[in-house]
Amino acid sequence: MPDLGAVGVNLIYAAMAALTVVMITFIIGTVIDKHRVVDIAWGIGFAAIAVTTFVLSSGHGDTTRRLVVMGATVAWGLRLAGHIAWRARGHGEDPRYEQMLSRAKGSRTAYALRMVYLLQGLSMWFISLPVQIAQYDPDPPNWLFWVGVAIWAVGLFFEAVGDYQLVRFTGNPANKGEVLDSGLWRYSRHPNYFGDATVWWGLYLMAASGGWLGAATILSPLAMNWLLAKKTGKPLLEKDMANRRPGYADYVARTSGFFPWPPKRSA
Incomplete structure (x- = not known):
């Protein structure tokens, strides 16, 4: 305790x-x-x-x-x-x-x-x-703590790789006005935001593994999820993208908005 x-x-x-x-x-x-x-x-x-x-x-x-x-x-x-x-x-x-x-x-x-x-x-x-x-x-790490570490690592992978793929795509002049729909972006319109949220669920499990006080901090990862998916992250970015990229509406229709999922076969 x-x-x-x-x-x-x-x-x-x-x-x-x-x-x-x-x-x-x-x-x-x-x-x-x-x-x-x-x-x-x-x-x-x-x-x-x-x-x-x-x-x-x-x-x-x-x-x-x-x-x-x-x-x-x-x-x-x-x-x-x-x-x-x-x-x-x-x-x-x-x-x-x-x-x-x-x-x-x-x-x-x-x-x-x-x-x-x-x-x-x-x-x-x-x-x-x-x-x-x-x-x-004060207690040494238990199995739930290490599950949290694993989830944190998955989140960091999605965030870092998603960011890297986007930087490479936007850095190529041939892709101006186009929509990135390959790599992790094929399965989620925001794999970096999904990774960010997952990182904080991993950190939450590290805290929750120690007992009720850590478990009581659940509003913290929920707040991060809300900011990314509902407030300052995904909504504002998608509004801007829809105005600037003609193919974005079709991408939205076939691609999961947040959680990675196989795309629909047709829009």
Whole structure:
């Protein structure tokens, strides 16, 4: 059973870690007038929370659990941050943020701080609860913990390979205006988002393997799923793609929206 007092202290320090990352990013985004940099901070923020928890959980949690959970979170977070930074190079502001900030009444900068940066910091803290709780479990890893590690690995595979296939496709001038429907993208319109969600279900199982406190963090992976499938991920991207690529409607008709599944034979 984790030490609840130590976990409570960790929650405060994790919030401070998330706030530090988003505030530094806010300053950078304001100076360069490009708030899409907050997307890079998403993975970095989770990595910062995981490392902060790893340091604070020393003497409280099982060492193997702490190392695996921290390593899995940092590997996921830094890979994602690096990919987004590479993809955004040479581009202007993300249309999603332009649309959001156009609704500001008064200072766009203050609105961005409230509705983009601080909200993202709060989301990081909440979604990272399994990562925090798991590192305070004093018991050695059991079979459910290693099932979580396996699911995390499957998720990272889908996310990393899906991103790589998309980068290669969009980097070829011959594919301009075309729709990627091969590789993992043949089975899901968003294999990278599916992988992202799966990573967090794996981390959740690592936490849940330690008992009721870890199991109680189930709202965290559910929140990540909701963001990816219903809020800021899939819906906004598909709306933009439908406007720019004529063949996208047919692709939508034959391809699973999220969970990988064999495509329909005909649209």
